[in-house]
Amino acid sequence: DAGVIQSPRHEVTEMGQEVTLRCKPISGHDYLFWYRQTMMRGLELLIYFNNNVPIDDSGMPEDRFSAKMPNASFSTLKIQPSEPRDSAVYFCASSLKVRGTEAFFGQGTRLTVV
Amino acid sequence: KQEVTQIPAALSVPEGENLVLNCSFTDSAIYNLQWFRQDPGKGLTSLLLIQSSQREQTSGRLNASLDKSSGRSTLYIAASQPGDSATYLCAVKGGSARQLTFGSGTQLTVLP
Secondary structure (H helix, E strand, O other): OOOOEEEOOEEEEOOOOOEEEEEEOOOOOOEEEEEEEEOOOEEEEEEEEEOOEEEEOOOOOOOOEEEEEEEOOEEEEEEOOOOHHHOEEEEEEEEOOOOOOOOEEOOOEEEEEO | OOOEEEEOOEEEEEOOOOEEEEEEEOOOOEEEEEEEEEOOOOOEEEEEEEEOOOOEEEEOOEEEEEEOOOOEEEEEEOOOOHHHOEEEEEEEEEOOOOOEEEOOOEEEEEEO
């Protein structure tokens, strides 16, 4: 398996524009997580899914953020409208259903909102 | 709410030295603890996973220990090399949640 795949790797956009980040989890993994990493706050969980269903979105900062998982092999994180303070690295991760299993991370999407 | 702390925040050592990175967590009801490595501008690479029932895990020059009752884990790196320079992150999975809670990391520099 190629691991968790995220796209794009880098995104530069203007304030107010819509941004969509994409993630393909490892095949067979039941859990998918979206994290955000900033210098100030480190790695923070935004939302996670179990079998394509959002379980906990308490980490989503504002209504401008939304995430979907239409099927087991694809998820999106959308920001609309984007703001400069959304600039960060966004990571997607996946893991198996069993509690004690390892989480695998994608390479991340570096988002810059100017 | 689980909180994870890593000390020190930064560490610089000469090549060949053995070193220990520390991680502590506030809620001992964890499923597992995972150590990651992150190179500048890169993603997270999983180094070691310790289940809650285990005391330690080893991979090459790396050894991670877990003392769940005291809420502590250490990552031991033997015979450090310049290529080990990176940020090391500790993360725990536990409670009713399936997600990882991360520490803020230790930035390691190994000087040639």
